[in-house]
Amino acid sequence: MPSSPDVAVQLYTVRSALATDPEATLGRLADIGFRLVEPFDLLRYRDALRAALPSHGLSARTTHADVLGPDRDAALDAARELGIATVIQPWVDPERFRTPAAIAELGADLSAAAERAAAFGITLGYHNHHFELETRVDGRHALEVLADELPPSVRLEVDTYWALVGGADVPALLGRLGERVIALHLNDGDGSLETSRQVPLGSGRLPVREILAVAPAALRVIELDDTDGDLFDAVRVGHDLLVGLAGG
Secondary structure, X not given: OOOXXXXXXXXXXXXXXXXXXXXXXXXXXXXXXXXXXXXXXXXXXXXXXXXXXXXXXXXXXXXXXXXXXXXXXXXXXXXXXXXXXXXXXXXXOHHHHOOHHHHHHHHHHXXXXXXXXXXXXXXXXXXXXXXXXXXXXXXXXXXXXXXXXXXXOOEEEEEHHHHHHOXXXXXXXXXXXXXXXXXEXXXXXXXXXXXXXXXOOOOOOOOHHHHHHHOOOOEEEEOOOOOOOXXXXXHHHHHHHHHHHOOO
């Protein structure tokens, strides 16, 4: 089975199967060809991942975890134990992007969290949804305004599909954000907020090739929030597309 060390899958995609049987779920992903996964709900799955990842030849470079809440240190400790180098804040209240002052406050909170993460040997990242792009400040996407508030040590994982839904020209956005983008979420669909209309990568509106050309060094992370079809089949299509584009 072809595989690529540069293609990961966000485990939220297969969350129902993972909740039922983590071992079997990770085995199915390994059989598709994945060697990297991106965990979520790290404290819930910490024990399962500790044993199951190495048993299936899997590892994780990035994980989603709330670093702005009361379980921050526990999440950072779990990431350190599992050998995960980057912890990514997956979501914040959209109200934190409504005004320049709110964005500046969020930037300060993320910067403080990054300092704490560094004490664990962890890099901090931020993952967007649609509202960070939909909201504009003086004509700029609010995500870009936030990026200006953050130290270079805080990296970005750009969810390319939600950026598209938010109205961004995604390749142009990535070009402006530059090297601080260390990972891309790659899911596809019709460009609407309806998650069931998401489809296997390459069969929707996302300009996949143009995106990869702008961010060639970023980790590719396949994700679907939902789909009308089989999620494992959709993940397989995305994996094979990305491996093929990489010449694997």
